Amino acid sequence: MRSLPYFCRGQVVRGFGRGSKQLGIPTANFPEQVVDSLPADVSTGIYYGWASVGSGDVHKMVVSIGWNPYYKNMKKSMETHIMHTFKEDFYGEILNVAIVGYLRPEKNFDSLGFLSPFLNGEIEKVKKVNMVDIFSLQV
Numbered sequence: 001m002r003s004l005p006y007f008c009r010g011q012v013v014r015g016f017g018r019g020s021k022q023l024g025i026p027t028a029n030f031p032e033q034v035v036d037s038l039p040a041d042v043s044t045g046i047y048y049g050w051a052s053v054g055s056g057d058v059h060k061m062v063v064s065i066g067w068n069p070y071y072k073n074m075k076k077s078m079e080t081h082i083m084h085t086f087k088e089d090f091y092g093e094i095l096n097v098a099i100v101g102y103l104r105p106e107k108n109f110d111s112l113g114f115l116s117p118f119l120n121g122e123i124e125k126v127k128k129v130n131m132v133d134i135f136s137l138q139v
């Protein structure tokens with residue numbers, strides 16, 4: 001993907017509220033304009049990189065771009081899970097992301113019982129990768 005690393009920023013908007021409630025994985029959702037501005041070669045799928053909220057610290061992140069086949073969303077979304085524990089929600093704040101690399105295409109799952117442990121396992125693997133290796137990540 002020639003457009004990587006890809007940098008973008010936007011205000012955090014509300015999604016369906018499923019990330020924290022159903023999966024235990026909050027995802028900060030970008031507005032439609034940010035999703036629509038993605039370069040054509042940044043295809044749907046799961047990516048990793050770096051993120052910061054406002055002028056806060058930079059943390060590792062994973063970002064999901066697409067229609068969430070399990071939930072069959074009608075609108076394409078771009079949702080970032082930051083690998084950091086925040087004291088409170090940050091809706092309305094500016095999220096800055098640097099997408100570094102591609103992990104995999106979006107998948108469908110038979111049930112939440114498969115989706116949730118798969119995502120948690122994937123996130124744990126990305127967390128363990130050190131800052132240098134993240135540029136050649138394959139999980």
Ligand SMILES: Cc1cc2nc3c(=O)[nH]c(=O)nc-3n(C[C@H](O)[C@H](O)[C@H](O)COP(=O)(O)O)c2cc1C
Binds near residue numbers: 015063064068079119
């Ligand atoms: C690292 C990561 C990988 C994901 N992979 C998939 C996937 O393969 N298939 C899918 O349907 N949804 C996937 N999701 C998206 C979740 O379904 C989504 O985060 C959830 O629906 C939350 O939506 P909400 O922000 O509207 O609450 C992934 C999310 C993350 C953070």
Ligand SMILES: Nc1ncnc2c1ncn2[C@@H]1O[C@H](COP(=O)(O)OP(=O)(O)O)[C@@H](O)[C@H]1O
Binds near residue numbers: 014083091
């Ligand atoms: N580590 C984190 N990564 C992403 N968002 C987080 C994190 N911790 C707290 N949040 C908050 O949780 C919200 C996302 O939760 P989620 O359940 O996905 O709701 P929504 O469907 O509205 O996006 C974010 O907008 C943000 O305010």
Ligand SMILES: [Mg+2]
Binds near residue numbers: 019
């Ligand atoms: Mg979300």
